Amino acid sequence: MGENVGREVELEPQRIAHGGISVARLDGRVVFVSDAIPGERVVARITDDRKKAFWQADTVRVLQPSPHRRPHVWPEAALERDPDERAGGAEFGHIAVPHQRELKAQVLTDALQRFGGLERRVEVEGLPGPADGTRWRTRVRLHVDDDGVVGPYAARSHRVVPVASLPLAVEAVEALAPRDGMTGVDTVDVLAPTEGEARLIVGRQTPSAIRERVGEREFRLDDDGFWQVHRAAPETLSSAVRDAVDPELLDPRAANLDLYGGVGLLAAALGDLAGPALRITSVESDARATEHAAENLAEWIGARAETGRVERWVRGLADASATERARLGAATVILDPPRAGAGADVLTAIAAVRPAQIVYVACDPVAFARDAGVLDGLGYTLGSLRAFDLFPNTHHVEAVGRFTRE
Incomplete structure (x- = not known):
């Protein structure tokens, strides 16, 4: 830490960055400042000056508030607390919910352009719940x-x-x-x-x-296993995946894939669309989740759940027989990777067998944008794209996009 740490400065943030941090400039240097809103003027305390290119700071007072500023929904994360004592996990709690969604849309749009080379604007859709974005975490x-x-x-x-x-x-x-x-x-x-x-x-x-329970369907899983945390997210994502699938490209008897499949939520969503003849393989690295997926997908005779790391499992696609390659070429692939994204190796292995369509569910805009650019280079064009506010009062946003062969 240098001599500027602890120094208080006036800043006027101009835009939002990925991670929920506003971007300001001080004497030509970029300063990433927390708890501020683009367009307002604040006093911020420098917390890190180790980088020549940028510093980091926390807002301590607001001199000219944004019209979108409101009292923080979580008192323990509000400006009234010292920055070192503010609870994490609600970094947008001081921003009116409609503007939160506008900022998230800006981040996704900017990421697609910067990291994917794609020009696309998107609206972030809200989920059912209180208007102030509270009471959603299960x-x-x-x-x-x-x-x-x-x-x-x-x-x-x-x-x-x-x-x-x-x-x-x-x-x-x-x-x-x-x-x-x-x-x-x-x-x-x-x-x-x-x-x-x-x-x-x-x-x-x-x-x-x-x-x-998701609609009329019940899913079994471990209490320490992964499940969407917003009370309305499982139904929202299931519906979004069904809407994203191009029905003209959906072949129930193809070698359909659900990668990073968890306990089978999105495979079941595809099953609801495709009907009882669906053939699908769900791949998940967590063995317990795979066991539950096999049970949760039992109504589809053609459904299988396999345990394996997706990046290793997809390498085996190159060894598929001619018959299986034809089925893969007609496949719908669902991708729901962790925050880091699927990555070039996974996407290249999938694109090599030429599936008909890929439905990508993403929880990180930068990783999704990077992967969208990779898919574009592999001959898959981004068609439909929707974004959802699955994490109100935080910077996180979920996206669902469909990619089809050019």
């Missing part, structure tokens, strides 16, 4: 420090801060979340599945099976 992870303090991490830190409220969480999660000191564990997960009571996972426990 899963919350709290941390426990060496002194037994329970709470979230402070923003951009691994320091635990105590909180009296969890406004992004659904009521059942907030009610069950521990507030008193704990010992002997590092984490406490609180979750409220759609079926059954809310529960705690204290430290490392043997997983228990839970059930989640």
